[in-house]
Structures are given as structure tokens and as C-alpha cells.
Amino acid sequence: MSESIVNMSKVTFSYDDKKSLDQVDFNIERGSFIGLVGPNGGGKTTLIKLLLGLEKPNSGEITLFNTPSNKFKDWNKIGYVSQKANSFNRGFPATVEEVVSMGLTSKIGYFKFFRSADRKKVYNAIEQVGMASYLKENVGDLSGGQQQRIFIARALVSNPELLILDEPTVGVDAENVKRFYDLLHHLNEKEGITLLLVTHDIGTMTAHATKVACINKHLHFHGDAKSFQSLDQEALSTIYGHPLQVVTHNH
Secondary structure, three states: OOOOOEEEEEEEEEEOOOOEEEEEEEEEEEOOEEEEEOOOOOOOOHHHHHOOOOOOOOEEEEOOOOOOOOHHHHHHHHHEEEEOOOOOOOOOOEEEHHHHHHHHHHHHHHHHOOOOHHHHHHHHHHHHHHOHHOOOOOOOOOHHHHHHHHHHHHEEEEEEEEEEEEEEOOOOHHHHHHHHHHHHHHHHHHOOOEEEEOOOHHHHHHOOOOEEEEEEEEEEEEEEEHHHHHHHHHHHHHOOOOOOOOOOOOO
16 A cells, blocks of 8 residues: 555635635645646645645644644655746846755755755756756746756755645646656656646646546545546536536647
């Protein structure tokens, strides 16, 4: 039986008097690649905030790596890549090496000197995402797909066991989306990193993820990708609360 590194049991969370999550049971098994889908306002962002310790549930329990979330301290085990395509300042004066180095500041602190071992970690993370030849390039000069690889490297530099990616392909062209998913497959299958991918692109995601979780206040589906693909349009439209048509991509 696979080890669960994340467990949510009967988790409820509200913003003021409006429930965002209601009695959610959710788990992430080590080594899995989970696609998290659902409508806007369905609770995906809230779930991520709870997993990152940015919010606390109103009720229920969350366990991270066998430790209750309110006592969990080893946050380096969880890497996070946020949406960036529409908000990243292309004029930001930093090289690829400098941006990835920022992923180590939680360990060594700001304004500290990097040791040779730290620089090696940075280089290895950049190499993992196939961007070693861009080490001294200004990150603002890179394409959207290349920038996203650098942000993944920044998350990887602390050697996380779980990597959470929130709508990472927003603003990335189709060719780079394919390269991006190829990278995720490598990280998952070759590096052994567990992945949780939040996305609206159901068709592309189901062609790559091993499991799917579909949330709209409640967890409506949590199983393998093939079973999710077999849901008919009526069932999906009921979950999403509006008509929905899925286009499957077989890359």
C-alpha cells in the first residue's frame, strides 16, 4: 500500500460566513501525480493555502508527512510554484542563478553568503529543468515557458518531496506546455517527486496525471485519471454547476 504524505479529514473552511470547503476528505500518496480541478470559486486555492499552512481549517484535521499541520515545521518538504505569467515583472533585474538562489533563503536567511554547497544545489536545480546554459541570463529576457522552468527550479532547490503547482501553464504557448508536461513526468517518474497540479485545462491534465481530484466546495471525485475521463458531460456539468465540454489531448 502506498504511503500517504498528505491527509485531510472532514476539513471545513469558511471566509466570513461563506463556506469554501465543506467536509473534505483528501489524501496524496507518495509518488503520485494528481491533477486538481474544479470551477472558479470551488475551493482549489483554499485547499492549497491549507496545505501550505497559510490558512487553518475551521474544523477537521490535516496531516502532513505524518505530522498534524499545526505542528508541522519541515516546510522545505513542500515546494510551491504559483501563477506567474500574468504578474511577473519582466524588468526585474535578476539572473536565472539569482532567482533560483531565492529558494534557499528560508534555510540560510537573507543577506547571507552562499557556500559552495549552496551554489551546487542551485546549479543542480537549474540543470534538473534543462536550463543550465541560461545560468547568467536575465530572467526577464526569457520566454514564458523558460521562466516557468526557472520558477520550478527555485522550488526544487530545497529538495521538496511534494511539489504543488498552481495554474503553471497560464500564458505559456502550446509547444512549451508540452515541454512543461515532459518536465513534470521526469520529476515525477525519474526524480520521485510527488506532484499536485492545479489547472483548468482538464483535457491536457487527464492525459498526463495519474489521479484526479475534482472539488467544488465538496470533493466530488478522487480517483484515477481514466475513471475521471469516463465521466459523462452531464456528470461533469453537475459538478461544475454549468455546462462543460472536455477536449482530450493525446500528446
